[in-house]
Amino acid sequence: MRAFNFSAGPAAIPLEVLEQAAQEMSDWHGCGMGVMEMSHRGREFISIYEQTHQDLKELLAVPDHFKILFLQGGGIAENAIVPLNLSQGQGVDFVLSGSWSQKSFSEAKKYCTPSISASAQADGFHHLPNPSSWRLNPKARYVHLCTNETIHGVECHELPDLKALGVDTPLVIDFSSHVLAHPVDWGRVGLAFAGAQKNIGPAGLTLVIVREDLLGQAMAICPSAFDYSVVAQFESMYNTPPTYSIYIAGLVMQWLKRQTEDDLSGVLAIQARNHQKAKLLYDTIDGSALYENRVVKANRSVMNVPFYLKDERLNELFLQGAKTQGLLQLKGHKSVGGMRASLYNAMPLEGVQALVGFMREFERKKA
Numbered sequence: 001m002r003a004f005n006f007s008a009g010p011a012a013i014p015l016e017v018l019e020q021a022a023q024e025m026s027d028w029h030g031c032g033m034g035v036m037e038m039s040h041r042g043r044e045f046i047s048i049y050e051q052t053h054q055d056l057k058e059l060l061a062v063p064d065h066f067k068i069l070f071l072q073g074g075g076i077a078e079n080a081i082v083p084l085n086l087s088q089g090q091g092v093d094f095v096l097s098g099s100w101s102q103k104s105f106s107e108a109k110k111y112c113t114p115s116i117s118a119s120a121q122a123d124g125f126h127h128l129p130n131p132s133s134w135r136l137n138p139k140a141r142y143v144h145l146c147t148n149e150t151i152h153g154v155e156c157h158e159l160p161d162l163k164a165l166g167v168d169t170p171l172v173i174d175f176s177s178h179v180l181a182h183p184v185d186w187g188r189v190g191l192a193f194a195g196a197q198k199n200i201g202p203a204g205l206t207l208v209i210v211r212e213d214l215l216g217q218a219m220a221i222c223p224s225a226f227d228y229s230v231v232a233q234f235e236s237m238y239n240t241p242p243t244y245s246i247y248i249a250g251l252v253m254q255w256l257k258r259q260t261e262d263d264l265s266g267v268l269a270i271q272a273r274n275h276q277k278a279k280l281l282y283d284t285i286d287g288s289a290l291y292e293n294r295v296v297k298a299n300r301s302v303m304n305v306p307f308y309l310k311d312e313r314l315n316e317l318f319l320q321g322a323k324t325q326g327l328l329q330l331k332g333h334k335s336v337g338g339m340r341a342s343l344y345n346a347m348p349l350e351g352v353q354a355l356v357g358f359m360r361e362f363e364r365k366k367a
């Protein structure tokens with residue numbers, strides 16, 4: 001039986017996708033070989049790549065003056081690759097809103113001079129500093145913002161308009177853990193990156209979407225395989241791309257395109273469903289005497305819901321009970337403790353209904 005998997009990543013993949021991949025594992029579309037075994041330059045794989053690229057561009061409405069790149073190394077490698085490509089060793093601005101932006105900030109120090117424009121560390125990363133309070137350096141090469149802090153459960157629901165804040169600096173967003181969950185306002189973005197293993201597909205693939213005018217500025221020490229302009233010039237095939245991960249991502253894109261909710265489809269449908277899921281869980285937490293979420297309401301993540309049992313001695317019992325109900329991977333990140341339910345696109349509403357049913361029953365029995 002398939003359980004409801006609340007893992008923060010690598011995370012659940014839609015069952016339809018896994019089943020189709022299983023069927024095509026050893027013989028893709030009658031060509032006599034599986035996708036893992038194909039040359040990345042052959043006709044078959046090129047068609048998979050082109051379809052995936054096109055579906056992604058359509059689903060996220062990526063404008064023509066952006067390049068969509070498929071890389072490797074994950075989000076953490078981008079913490080180095082972004083400064084190598086955009087900083088020219090100079091000043092960059094960081095908004096610290098949780099563990100992920102902190103990690104990005106530390107890594108950037110190796111390549112450039114990052115400054116902290118705003119930080120929520122003093123309150124334990126329970127809110128996103130309001131953009132109007134950010135101290136922005138007009139000469140910064142870019143501003144880094146993690147738009148969904150996967151560990152702290154803090155989400156930026158509306159991208160800042162840096163021009164309106166008085167600077168003409170490109171905004172770099174780490175949208176690893178909420179990519180494809182809602183539309184993106186590309187007019188406010190210079191570069192967006194995401195590891196694939198939350199909402200895109202298997203680990204091993206990294207998505208970078210970059211405005212064309214930001215290409216061609218890489219530092220001399222930047223590895224060629226990570227130089228965005230080289231990767232763009234070779235249509236993500238300068239080196240062998242993670243072919244199987246791209247193929248599964250392509251199946252996920254097709255699954256996303258098939259999603260409907262009332263009269264909505266694709267990303268808008270999944271966004272509506274994601275909001276229903278998150279509301280159900282947050283309402284359950286807020287309405288209970290046992291559970292709590294500490295994030296300021298306006299900045300709560302739709303994707304990652306950390307919560308605590310007010311009596312922490314019940315943690316193990318909670319996790320064990322959840323597991324017997326087929327509710328998996330609810331343990332919070334070790335740095336913050338407690339619980340975390342990740343409600344990525346592949347988590348159906350039924351999974352969250354089952355979770356809140358279990359939570360209410362657990363509280364009733366313990367009260």
Ligand SMILES: *Cc1c(COP(=O)(O)O)cnc(C)c1O
Binds near residue numbers: 073074075
């Ligand atoms: C998962 C995640 C990453 C990617 O980490 P890798 O292990 O390098 O793939 C980066 N940023 C955020 C916000 C994440 O949630």
